[in-house]
Amino acid sequence: MKTRVALVALLGGVLFGCGLARSTMVSPEVVLSFLRWRDFGLLLVLGGAVAVALPAYQLAPRWMKAPPFGDQFGRHAARLDRSTLLGSAIFGVGWGLCGVCPGPSIASLGAGNLPTLWALLGIFAGAFVQGWLARPRAGVAAGLSADRTSA
Amino acid sequence: MLDRMFPHGIEHYLTGGLLIGAGVALLFVAAGLVGGMSSFFPAVLSWCVPGPAFRRAPLLSSRAWRVAYALGLVVGAALFVRLGGAPTHTQVAPWRLLVGGFLVGYGSRLGGGCTSGHGICGLASLQRPSLAAVVTFLATGMATAQLVARLGIAP
Numbered sequence: 001m002k003t004r005v006a007l008v009a010l011l012g013g014v015l016f017g018c019g020l021a022r023s024t025m026v027s028p029e030v031v032l033s034f035l036r037w038r039d040f041g042l043l044l045v046l047g048g049a050v051a052v053a054l055p056a057y058q059l060a061p062r063w064m065k066a067p068p069f070g071d072q073f074g075r076h077a078a079r080l081d082r083s084t085l086l087g088s089a090i091f092g093v094g095w096g097l098c099g100v101c102p103g104p105s106i107a108s109l110g111a112g113n114l115p116t117l118w119a120l121l122g123i124f125a126g127a128f129v130q131g132w133l134a135r136p137r138a139g140v141a142a143g144l145s146a147d148r149t150s151a
Numbered sequence: 152m153l154d155r156m157f158p159h160g161i162e163h164y165l166t167g168g169l170l171i172g173a174g175v176a177l178l179f180v181a182a183g184l185v186g187g188m189s190s191f192f193p194a195v196l197s198w199c200v201p202g203p204a205f206r207r208a209p210l211l212s213s214r215a216w217r218v219a220y221a222l223g224l225v226v227g228a229a230l231f232v233r234l235g236g237a238p239t240h241t242q243v244a245p246w247r248l249l250v251g252g253f254l255v256g257y258g259s260r261l262g263g264g265c266t267s268g269h270g271i272c273g274l275a276s277l278q279r280p281s282l283a284a285v286v287t288f289l290a291t292g293m294a295t296a297q298l299v300a301r302l303g304i305a306p
C-alpha cells in the first residue's frame with residue numbers, strides 16, 4: 001500500500017510540476033509581475049487549478065467510502081485564528097520580496113532554474129526556525145495549530 | 152482590456168492551472184491525501200532535526216509520500232522543458248531569494264499553508280479560513296512587491 005501511495009504522489013507531483021512549468025509560475029519574474037498588477041495570469045492558474053480540484057474534493061468523498069489507495073479522505077484542517085492570519089501575512093511579504101512560493105521553489109530545479117536554490121534554502125531555514133520557536137508552546141494552543149498536516 | 156490584463160495571453164496560464172489541479176485531484180481521489188507543498192519542508196527536516204516540533208505523528212506518517220510528491224514536481228517540470236518548454240533562469244538577486252524564502256518558509260508553516268495548501272486545497276474544500284489566508288497573503292504580497300519595485304530594488 002505504501003509503495004502505491006508513493007507512486008500516486010509521484011504521478012500527482014509530475015502533473016503538478018508540469019503545470020507549474022507550463023504556467024511559467026516557476027519564474028519569479030512572472031510571479032512578481034502578477035503581484036505588481038502587470039499581468040493577472042496567475043489568477044487564471046489558481047482558478048484553473050481550483051476548477052479541477054474543487055469537484056474532486058467535493059464529489060469523491062460522496063461517491064466512495066474510501067479512496068482506492070488509502071483508508072480515508074483527508075481534510076485540509078485550517079482554523080481562522082491569529083497564527084493563520086499572521087503566518088499568511090508573513091508568507092505574503094516573503095512571496096512579494098522573492099516571487100517564489102513552496103511549489104515553484106521545488107519545481108524550479110527541474111526547469112533548470114538553479115538560482116532558486118537560494119529560495120529553497122531560505123524556505124528550509126524559515127520552516128526550521130518556525131518549528132524551533134513553536135516548541136516551548138507545543139502541546140497547548142500552538143501544538144494544535146502546528147498539527148495541521150495538509151498544507 | 153484583456154490585452155492589458157494578460158499581456159502574455161491566457162492559454163498557458165489556464166492549461167498550467169488545469170494540470171496543477173489534476174495533480175492535486177489525483178492525489179486526493181486515489182489516496183485521500185491533501186497535497187499542499189509547504190509541509191514538504193518540515194517533513195524533510197523531520198529526518199535530520201531532533202525535537203518535538205518535527206516529531207509530530209501527522210508529519211512522520213506523511214513524510215514518505217510528501218517527498219515522492221516533491222520529486223514528482225521536479226520530474227514534471229523537467230519533462231515539460233524536455234518536451235520543448237522554455238527553461239527559466241531568474242535574475243532576481245540571491246539575497247532576495249534567500250530572505251524572501253525565509254519569510255515564505257516561516258510564514259507558511261505558522262499560517263498552516265501556502266499558495267497550494269490554502270490556495271488550492273483549502274479553497275477546493277471550501278474552507279473559510281483558507282480564503283482569509285489567501286486574501287491576506289495576496290494583499291501583503293502585492294504590497295511588498297510594489298514597495299520593492301518603487302524603492303528601485305531590481306533585479
